Amino acid sequence: MKVTVKIVAAAVAFACTMPVLHAQNRSTVRTVSPKEEKNELSVRAQSLYDKAGITEADIPWMRVIYRSVDLTKEKNMPLYYPEESMENQENMFRLIVRLMADGKVPVYEYLDGREIFTEAYQLKVKDVLDRYHIPYEEKQGRTSKTVTFGIEDSDIPTNEVLSYYMREKWVFDQRNSKFYPIVEALCPVLHRAGDFGGEAVKYPMFWVRYNDIKPYLSQQYILTNNENNVQHYTFDDYFQLRLFEGEIYKTTNLRNMSLMQMYPSDTARVAAQTKIENQLKSFEDNLWVKMPEQEDTDVKSKAKDKDSSDVKEEDNNSKKEQKATVSRSTRSSRGTVSKSKSSSKSSKVSRSSSRSASKSAPVRSVRRTK
Template identity: 45%
Template sequence: MKRFICTMALLCTTIGICQLPAQPKARKAKQETKESGTTLSVRAQTQYTGQLTMPEEVLWKREIYRTLDLKQEKNSALYYPVEPIGDRMNLFTLIFKLLAEGKIPAYEYHLDGTEVLTTESKVKFKDVLDRFHIYNQAKKGTGKDTIYIVDNSDIPSNEVLSYFIKEVWYFDQRSSTYNSKVAAICPVLHRSGDFSMDITKYPMFWLNYNDLSPYLTRMNVMTSNLNNTSSITMDDYFTTRQYKGDIYKTTNMLNQTLAQYCPTDSALVKEQKRIEGQLKAFEEHLWTSPADTISAKESDKKKKSEATEKTSVRTSRRKTSSTTVSSPKVKKEKSTSTAPKASVRRQRR
């Protein structure tokens, strides 16, 4: 009896499995692409974030815009390799592939250089290809969307020779920490005209660094010519500020760049140094009381006055020693007369 019941149960299970409907091809293809890891889930994005999240309400913050020249050695990690070598690729090649696959959005670069990371400012990948004359092949996808295929040799990564980045320096009152983070990044294309050899810079688009950060944590970069080991990730490279960039703008109420109110190159360099000094001075004044700063200034003034007094005494001594003239020794003149001297006895006579 038990054997009969087991046989009937096995038969019913087999019939039920055979009567199940087949999985649709579209759903199966969607599931395969989802499992292949082409896109990062929300959990993966929060897991791979490298920078600290800035709270919405902070007591103090300063927004700085820099330009990164990839010809400098500290920034060359973003340029090498020009064309992909296996899994290794430079920053713009990674950005271009992510845009082509629709994994990250790009935003319009406005004429004033300010980024607007809103839905209305998003740009399509097709517009980027047409605007910068990038060769591509259009193919129809599974749905109504069109897929644009660009070969690695046609990606203009060799022409992207600089980047604009936006830094945010802030003081977090909750943790009493002074931090900075990269908020946005913009690749800049360097091209010469058809009838001219002059290089023209074309800012391409803005990217929200938070959208790009999860993918940068999975890519290692080489940061030294002496050590060719890719020891850190590209996100660590930005988080630890291993790049070198010159300030060209700060967020101000007149929305002016440094070049607009600095008439000469020397004034521009002086203004850049002044802003860098302000960032360092703010951090130093956070952890010292006003009395300490006043006493430190007084001690510095005292040391300077003592040093000036010592130098003045030394110079006065040198002057006096140089002005005093040694009196010449007077030599007794010898008598030149050749007449014989008379003795005392003869003189008396």
């Protein structure tokens, strides 16, 4: 009897403590406020952008290209405008600074040709803001260890970031048999003049990995066309579709030299840039062995091109010959006309002379004598 009484008492006590445990669990779940959850990506949303990357064993060929994206050009203006935040639009540099200030995206030291994206080269947000004289206000985060920085919109120097450095990899993926470029990192470049004016000096600020900001870029829609004001594309679409215009200023080489250092003259540097672009375009065509049918079509197309060029040359030559014959005929006709005129003049002179001679000759009368 005593044992059964103890078991019943324990069951009653456990049943009484269950609602209290449920209430405590509910209170712990609701500790995060809706304001803190704003602009946060869930684990499921981040998993949509996490793809199984290719390994080094799948890449038998790769070339690293550095480009300079000038925001003053028309194709690159979607990255710069609007300068001030609007309802559904925002400047890309402003977006990157906010992500950096909130501690959502790490940034790394700018090293010319030696980009290392590890914790050893990760920059502190406070050091970046102090280095480029951007006012901020320190805020305590959710825990005592995390600190965020509040920056006013007017203090972000969006009007001075007029270009970006882009590091991209052109990769041949033998697993998928594809050749494509991968945007690896972006570096905002600050164009800031001195206290006494003059030409603006470029200051590369920091590197940010594209995969870190890709989930946020894919949620920000931009205006890419002045004639069509519907926002079809995001920042991520803009880079994946390669709607930008970037000038090659460097490729990875043994001496770690830029094209400006290797080719001081403008003509040689432009020729080197076009050569690199042509190499990237023709690399994929040279990978595969063409089928006989494709070779025949290529030969026919080349023959057609040659025939068309020959026909054009013949037409040009015939036109030149016609012009030459016309000019000759006009010259010869002029000569015959002058000759006919001279002959007619000579005939007129001979006739007039004969007439005058006949008039001036004496007339003799012969009288007959008986």
